[in-house]
């Protein structure tokens with residue numbers, strides 16, 4: 208069996224499961240945010256359950272339109288707060304203690320290796336980086352799981368991705384996953400598990416693994432997953448709030464497709480409008496001028512991402528034609544960035560340094576694009592209208608390319624500015 | 626169940642930001658959401674669509690976010706069903722969970738044109754194009770999904786299960 212199949216089997220009390228099988232599985236963590244929880248809460252009340260299945264396994268995180276951007280958003284956030292109080296939820300994160308959900312849960316050791324996690328947010332697949340089975344579902348699924356602690360799944364077929372070879376300078380997890388999506392397309396892994404393996408992955412740090420699994424959904428995948436190892440152990444040690452278990456795929460596990468990539472041939476990569484699969488080497492896009500650069504999100508808003516951007520922009524200035532917005536993904540990252548002097552580097556360069564929020568990533572607030580404007584962001588989606596006006600454009604890249612672009616006012620690679 | 630109506634046609638990879646842009650997600654009121662349905666794919670769609678109409682699209686319909694607001698907005702706008710070559714997986718489960726009928730069919734998606742009148746026989750999985758006198762087969766709906774539909778969605782299904790236990 209694959210790692211995905213093993214985790215699913217363990218949660219439905221079976222020795223084995225195989226692709227296509229429909230199962231009802233126990234979930235370890237159920238997650239929703241200020242956009243999806245309101246529907247989940249309304250639906251939960253219709254079920255008529257006596258209570259929630261476990262008050263310490265339901266995470267409600269206001270992050271999309273929080274700090275509350277307007278009255279309607281405030282009303283939605285209040286629903287999360289009221290529900291959390293009513294049911295005494297242990298994993299409600301108030302503004303000032305929250306962060307972008309998918310950065311927050313691994314950081315706080317709330318999701319651990321071997322878990323089965325569902326979240327009413329498509330990027331729930333991020334936790335695959337820890338060796339957990341994690342997938343996005345809808346609000347109704349969350350409502351039902353909050354009552355029963357269970358969720359229905361179709362066991363996915365698995366695709367195996369093997370990465371080998373040395374990464375080029377500044378090339379990281381973001382480039383690997385953009386390159387992969389560019390190769391297989393936005394539905395290249397539809398309904399499937401994407402298992403990332405190979406020597407390059409074995410030495411990839413945790414933040415980059417989380418970035419890769421985060422974007423599995425952008426290829427249509429049900430989950431992304433990386434078998435836990437020493438790097439995982441180091442990351443979860445001291446954080447994990449629960450016992451964890453390392454699963455790995457059997458040697459004879461079955462895959463529908465196996466694809467290999469020589470990482471030494473993968474360049475700094477940018478997704479052009481309006482699909483994450485529309486990838487091009489960053490170096491060939493120097494004619495594209497940019498109005499706004501965003502560094503942040505559940506994809507690339509971790510401390511290592513901020514360090515990478517700061518390293519490039521240190522002592523330099525954001526181009527007069529560019530608005531640069533830097534958003535640490537959690538309060539802890541915010542604090543670390545302040546302590547390490549990164550906040551100062553960004554502000555001195557002429558960038559905004561914001562409190563944690565999803566904000567501009569989904570065109571919510573804190574940096575919306577006007578008609579015809581163009582942004583380059585370290586986020587994960589560049590659909591039409593994603594960051595603002597339907598006639599605006601979003602390009603996706605890693606933090607180093609984003610910082611270089613902010614300095615040049617056009618898409619640039621780090622070598623051009625250092 | 627027979628679903629009859631006029632078709633609005635869309636292309637590949639219609640994402641949830643196109644179905645209901647995030648800027649409207651500070652509410653989950655179905656009627657409010659319906660006012661902006663498909664707006665970023667076709668500006669005039671909310672004013673053109675009539676109760677009873679159907680959507681036919683190409684591959685990967687509903688890709689992107691997990692927002693249930695997407696099928697809710699479509700349903701609240703009066704669209705009876707969506708036919709596509711394929712659906713993104715979260716949209717697929719959301720549609721069944723909230724009771725928006727969806728059908729996968731390569732042939733129907735390829736041959737049906739905007740403005741065609743079609744008739745879907747949901748039980749038999751047959752899509753009839755009245756305007757062109759053609760018939761296409763839809764992929765059969767898995768038994769569990771049929772169970773969800775006949776229960777009236779996941780919430781009702783869960784309510785019954787909890788009651789029974």
Ligand code: SF4
Nearest residue numbers: 307504505565568569
């Ligand atoms: S940062 Fe963006 S992609 Fe991540 S959870 Fe927030 S809105 Fe979604």
